[in-house]
Amino acid sequence: MSDKIVAVPDHVEPVVFTRDQLDWLPWLEPLAEPDLTARHMAGLVDAARAKSPYFRLLARDPEVLEARTRTDKDIFYNPEAGLPRAERELAAAATSRFNGCIYCASVHARFAATYSKRADDVDRLLAEGVDADLDRRWAAIVAASVALASTPVTFGPEHVDALRQAGLDDASIVDVVNAASFFNWANRLMLSLGEPAATS
């Protein structure tokens, strides 16, 4: 059996960064919902994710999907210590803006705006990019995220110093490292296995 690319249906391609809800269309065949076994469902972690073509495509390797999902949830949702959720989402949005993942940026810009109540600052990051004028604390988080997303990685002691001067303790700095690094994982999957579409 020779596998094939999936032709995407007619859709409107988003051409700017946005906080709007977007769809995502796969370029490869996801598993069909009726074909999902207990092993695949374990990989999806949340049963509701069986509705998502993205997660059903990743469910082709369910062990990796499960481990990835549990890593993701702890980095972003674990409320104990470290960085407030809003700023973990800021690191995710800034990484996605810098790498150019319009889909990931839309999701995490929405979360960053919701949790921080600073929609104007988030919109400036989306519109102007990672050099947008932000306060010292957010600028330090964005600069650290950019240095981590660069290849080779350019994150250095100066980024640690700037984060500390902005008030972050080491637990918070590790949250920045985890959140920004995780989106170098997520962006590459979202960008290369399908494409975003405006919701109809």
Add this chain to the structure above:
Amino acid sequence: MTDVIDQLAGIAPGSPLDAVRARRPQARLHAQASHDSLFNPLSEADVARHERYAIACFVAGLHDRPDILAFYEKGLEDQALTSAIAAAATAARTHGPYGHYPKGPLSAEDRPGPVHRIASPAREALGDRLAAALEHTHMLVFHPRDAAPPHLQALLDVGWSTTGIVVISQLVAFLSYQIRVVAGLSVLRARPT
């Protein structure tokens, strides 16, 4: 059980960063579980173990991390392949992220850069299947926003399955994460308060 991130970042049990990492126990456990699933998979039907290590060596080489490259080279157990990949990575190294946006206002932010092709004699040493995977890897590492369906077709054309492409994509994307966590934690460890 060895935690690869701790090992590569030099985080010793009982050290301050060990305690910080322990505050995110699921992330720590499942970053390692991701590593284990990718390098000791239940099935090698779609991507063989040596192909996984070959790709990992290339990713580490592209990130210019000799320490991480040396770690993955230990898993490759093939001297000819190890040398071919090290040479291919040296020839392929550049600075990312670059690439194009969908035509529109963001086109002003387009940053052109190389589309890498594996040249002889590395191509002969690797074979078409692995060479295609490494070319895709280069795109994922340095210019993922250029990704398009023809890149996936090129992988299918040399015999990778749909599931194999998902595995390769997870592998390169996971390593992009792991290398950055190691880089970030290493800097922080060397900069105590």
